[in-house]
Amino acid sequence: xxxxxxxxxxxxxxxxLAADLIAREGLEAATIRRLAELAGYSTTIVTHYFASxxxxxLDVYExxxxxAQARVDAVLARDPGDLQGCLEALLPIGDEARAGWxxxxxxWQRALHDPEFAEKQRWWTRRAEETVAAVIAARPGAKEDGLxxxxxxxxxxxxxxxxxxxxxxxxxxxxxxxRHELALHRI
Amino acid sequence: xxxxxxxxxxxxxxxxLAADLIAREGLEAATIRRLAELAGYSTTIVTHYFASxxxxxLDVYExxxxxAQARVDAVLARDPGDLQGCLEALLPIGDEARAGWxxxxxxWQRALHDPEFAEKQRWWTRRAEETVAAVIAARPGAKEDGLxxxxxxxxxxxxxxxxxxxxxxxxxxxxxxxRHELALHRI
Numbered sequence: 024x025x026x027x028x029x030x031x032x033x034x035x036x037x038x039x040l041a042a043d044l045i046a047r048e049g050l051e052a053a054t055i056r057r058l059a060e061l062a063g064y065s066t067t068i069v070t071h072y073f074a075s076x077x078x079x080x081l082d083v084y085e086x087x088x089x090x091a092q093a094r095v096d097a098v099l100a101r102d103p104g105d106l107q108g109c110l111e112a113l114l115p116i117g118d119e120a121r122a123g124w125x126x127x128x129x130x131w132q133r134a135l136h137d138p139e140f141a142e143k144q145r146w147w148t149r150r151a152e153e154t155v156a157a158v159i160a161a162r163p164g165a166k167e168d169g170l171x172x173x174x175x176x177x178x179x180x181x182x183x184x185x186x187x188x189x190x191x192x193x194x195x196x197x198x199x200x201x202r203h204e205l206a207l208h209r210i
Numbered sequence: 211x212x213x214x215x216x217x218x219x220x221x222x223x224x225x226x227l228a229a230d231l232i233a234r235e236g237l238e239a240a241t242i243r244r245l246a247e248l249a250g251y252s253t254t255i256v257t258h259y260f261a262s263x264x265x266x267x268l269d270v271y272e273x274x275x276x277x278a279q280a281r282v283d284a285v286l287a288r289d290p291g292d293l294q295g296c297l298e299a300l301l302p303i304g305d306e307a308r309a310g311w312x313x314x315x316x317x318w319q320r321a322l323h324d325p326e327f328a329e330k331q332r333w334w335t336r337r338a339e340e341t342v343a344a345v346i347a348a349r350p351g352a353k354e355d356g357l358x359x360x361x362x363x364x365x366x367x368x369x370x371x372x373x374x375x376x377x378x379x380x381x382x383x384x385x386x387x388x389r390h391e392l393a394l395h396r397i
Binding site: 048049050051125128129131132134135136141144145148170173174176177178179180181182184185187188189200203204207208 | 391
């Protein structure tokens with residue numbers, strides 16, 4: 024049997040399915056076999072795209088991180104100084120972002136015991152810090168030494184964790200909490 | 211064979227071993243069989259104490275949460291208004307607290323898909339908020355409406371996540387970051 028042709032669209036479809044599966048049922052559920060069943064492909068085809076569960080998870084995490092970055096970029100394309108909007112785009116507000124954070128939580132669990140996952144997690148967190156720092160710098164009269172960006176990204180991670188387990192943290196509650204903190208920091 | 215006698219010390223020993231195992235290797239490693247091997251007991255004895263992995267994990271989480279509370283109580287017994295000390299006792303500073311947070315991360319992954327775990331997680335987070343709110347209220351001239359306590363506990367969760375993956379977040383860096391934030395909030 025000839026190897027299956029590589030279709031970028033098919034790869035993206037599999038990554039989406041795996042992300043949904045992890046968000047809904049957790050990391051253990053996302054096996055190559057289960058993914059093949061959901062997609063209606065053979066496991067041979069799925070393993071053509073992802074040599075292992077490890078490779079699949081790295082791609083899923085990457086895809087979720089890029090989606091979050093795309094949400095942020097869309098906000099900043101309208102207004103490069105929209106700090107509240109940029110941070111809201113990172114928070115678990117809306118279905119896509121909420122699912123992305125559930126993938127994050129699953130990924131963290133792996134990152135604790137796998138240096139490659141930890142490195143990827145660190146890279147994207149620092150990227151978020153750089154983005155936030157640039158937004159702060161784009162605001163009139165801003166003085167940004169990087170610490171404020173670090174604080175805000177840290178707060179975002181904390182809010183995301185709390186939101187995952189506590190229904191009091193609605194979309195509105197997240198936005199208001201953030202607005203209150205930004206006001207306190209006078210930005 | 212008569213059922214084994216229940217020894218509280220043996221139960222505590224098993225919980226400690228399981229907590230270490232989860233902190234070092236993750237949730238998947240903490241099987242009843244593996245725990246029995248480590249403790250040098252039969253699986254029959256281990257299942258006498260913990261009917262299932264589910265029951266074991268709930269006890270491990272509870273033990274780690276109570277240890278964190280004991281660290282906080284020790285600080286507050288010396289000075290009921292020591293907010294920096296109380297928050298440091300909650301942060302992943304020191305071996306016991308770092309291991310406790312790694313158990314937390316493992317537990318969160320379960321809590322996303324298990325209401326009983328989520329409820330326990332929520333309960334302990336609110337308990338932390340109440341403790342922090344009481345410390346703020348104990349300080350001279352304090353005005354505490356609960357929002358500041360919520361903010362601080364949220365920040366603690368964020369710092370704990372970052373510390374897990376980024377070596378820049380040393381014990382000293384965590385303490386200084388916290389001190390800086392408390393100063394900004396004028397407490």
